[in-house]
Amino acid sequence: MIDMVAMDGYAPYVWTCYGLVLVVLLYLGVSSWLKQKNLIAHAKELQAATPRRPRRDRETVKGAS
Amino acid sequence: MHWFANPARFVRLADKILPVAFPMTLVLMGAGLYLALFASPADYQQGDSVRIMYIHVPSAYLALFAYMVMAASGFSTLVWRHPLADVAGKAAAPIGLCFTGLALATGSIWGKPMWGTWWEWDARLTSMLVLFFLYLGYIALWGAFEDRSKAARAAAILALIGVINIPIIKFSVDWWTTLHQPASLFRMGGPTIDPSMRPPLYVMLAAFQFYFITIWLWRIKAELASVRINALRLQLIRVKRDAS
Numbered sequence: 001m002i003d004m005v006a007m008d009g010y011a012p013y014v015w016t017c018y019g020l021v022l023v024v025l026l027y028l029g030v031s032s033w034l035k036q037k038n039l040i041a042h043a044k045e046l047q048a049a050t051p052r053r054p055r056r057d058r059e060t061v062k063g064a065s
Numbered sequence: 066m067h068w069f070a071n072p073a074r075f076v077r078l079a080d081k082i083l084p085v086a087f088p089m090t091l092v093l094m095g096a097g098l099y100l101a102l103f104a105s106p107a108d109y110q111q112g113d114s115v116r117i118m119y120i121h122v123p124s125a126y127l128a129l130f131a132y133m134v135m136a137a138s139g140f141s142t143l144v145w146r147h148p149l150a151d152v153a154g155k156a157a158a159p160i161g162l163c164f165t166g167l168a169l170a171t172g173s174i175w176g177k178p179m180w181g182t183w184w185e186w187d188a189r190l191t192s193m194l195v196l197f198f199l200y201l202g203y204i205a206l207w208g209a210f211e212d213r214s215k216a217a218r219a220a221a222i223l224a225l226i227g228v229i230n231i232p233i234i235k236f237s238v239d240w241w242t243t244l245h246q247p248a249s250l251f252r253m254g255g256p257t258i259d260p261s262m263r264p265p266l267y268v269m270l271a272a273f274q275f276y277f278i279t280i281w282l283w284r285i286k287a288e289l290a291s292v293r294i295n296a297l298r299l300q301l302i303r304v305k306r307d308a309s
Contacts (some may be wrong), residue, residue: 004103008113013178017117017171018102021124025276028163032280036287043290046297051304 131161
């Protein structure tokens, strides 16, 4: 185990690389997930707040038949 | 192809893929890290620094893959005006940028003990740096226009012009004398990399590929929601104006 951490003397290089990849991938992942979650929630709120447009066309069809 | 053009239908499909892709990413990433760090041998020349390769190669592969996705999206934006295409391209760009940055950084950190230098202006490294700037330019173009469709067109054109860089990156190690080593995995005649190093590399490649799919779909969903929000806002303004 200690051998693994020491990485044959390459420890600073190997662990920096793995750390960097982990941090970047986690950041991109979490931020993308939060972004879609928040935006979808916001879109739903707006959808609920928007009144449906009156359907004039339906009236005309009814009148015509 | 046009079946996907309906955003609601696409979101339904994405919601079917995501519950598979996300856990697959976690499982493969865990297995890949274990194989790469603990269950694979050190190289007889490079020692344990070879383990950097297991994240460097998948990062570089995804950097190119994300660009191909972006270029294909650009093509369908320009030719078929496919309404989902620009969304797909825009969603892929930040992922590609991150992977290009990671490929450059991990390569550089490996280069210091192995080559004795952080950086060399050889063809592979330089063309990869150009890719990094292409991603930045693409993202900047999206932000440079008020009108969404204009931004989409400009970004699509840049993505298509920049696609020439992809074969240059891939074949740079064959065409020119580079410090960077030639391909040992994706090459004609099969891989030359030692069999003991294949499992961690293949598992990591799969993990990164599933990671891309997961993040890409999340970002597409976010972008579609933001388009919807803009449309609803306009509609609300119109309703209020009509009422007053």
